[in-house]
Amino acid sequence: MNPLIESAQLLTRRHFCGRTATGIGTAALAALLNAGTVKARAGASALPVGQRLPHFAPRAKRVIYLFMAGGPSQMDLLDYKPQLRRLHGSELPESVRHGQRLTGMTSGQDRFAIVNPGVGFQQRGGCGSWVSDLLPHIGGIVDDICIIKSATTEAINHDPAITFMQTGAQQPGRPCLGAWMAYGLGSGNANLPAFVVMVSSGLFSDQPLFTRLWNAGFLPSEYQGVQFRGKGDPVLYLSNPPGVTAAGRRRTLDALAQLNGRHEEAFGDPEINARTAQYEMAFRMQSSVPELADISGESASTLALYGPDVHVPGSYAANCLRARRMAERGVNFIQLYHRGWDQHTDLPTRLARQCRDTDQASAGLILDLKQRGLLDDTLVIWGGEFGRTVYAQGDIKSSSFGRDHHGRCFSLWMAGGGIQGGRTYGETDDYCYNVVDRPLHVHDLNATILHCLGMDHEALTYRHQGRDFRLTDVHGQVAREILT
8 A cells, every 4th residue: 555545544533633632732832942943954944044054254164073082191192291201200299189080090099100201202393393203193294283282171081071072061962063063054965964973993992982972962863973884885774775776765765755744744843854854865875975985096195195004994094084085075074083092001002002093194184185275174173082190000110001081181183274283272280280371171172163163152052941052051262372
């Protein structure tokens, strides 16, 4: 039987009356408490006109966020502290710690012995920024990046810290940064998602990542990130199963759209339209994604920028190259997670390996974007959820020592999309423990990212459960000093 006819026959008078009685009450309550979510949200009409377009001229059209999950050690990589050589082995003064809340992994230690980074630092580029010898390729692009030494967060454990960085709240349930951007700006390519996520892992990776990190939260689900896999079809079920043709799939989607349209008229649920939009996007991706994933047309010189791992499916290098290809094709928010930065033990060996996995590809991405004229309007961010402690976890006399989580100060870098290259921002104390100049809180970072995209972080809001929510909650200041 035709599914449309069957649907109409199932709607009996008794069913209609019963459903209408509860539906009117639900619609009335929704209109009072959450009017913004009961409106149909179809494509570009999702936001009011005043919010849909950038609030002012954007410096960046897209974002590539290189998220180093686990917490890179700032004093070993980007925050040079020559005083630590003299302080090595001494006790971290209580006056510096200020009674900081510690994780359960070091709160019971008898000593908090300072450990000096076992790597050298060099001044790089024309700007003379200090960069660790573990990051020689990043050192080669310091004139294109802004190193931020004063990032800070209240979170001290991975899950709330990553959730905070990505959603502006330590508790799960809020929309992530990529979803906010998709909600505010839409997509630059009708055949690809506005928000794509890719995950890679270092050799030592035991920290989980959850799909809710790229979820839309209380925003309509069409704005959530689409995860691309490293092996096989980039997206599950991208290929039609045996016996199903493209024409047959098209007829099925058309019938579903009609059914969903009837349900949306009856219930006014925005998720119905969101689901229809996702079905249509999946259909279009069947032709656009295979071409995106095919790197056979890339030149040898381009592939060499990313290093030998670019040929390894699912590697960080391969994902960086994919990110550039997505940027070219109008994907507005590209999130790369690379796991393995949680070095509680064996830090010298594990940190060096993580850097070898990511250093060349990160720098190669910047160089590739730059030579194609894409860096000026692509904002690239590199960083994790927090940093590491200057004191050792374990015995500093052993090569198996590590560093614990540290949120009071950590380092990241930004490039392109309206960010000044060749400079550093903020400063930490001699112990690399507290921010002493120009702190950049998580909310400030997110406010600055939105500003580069032409969005006022105080004006980009969504009404949910009677309150206007925003990515930066009631906080956030744009770091204007780092802008061009």
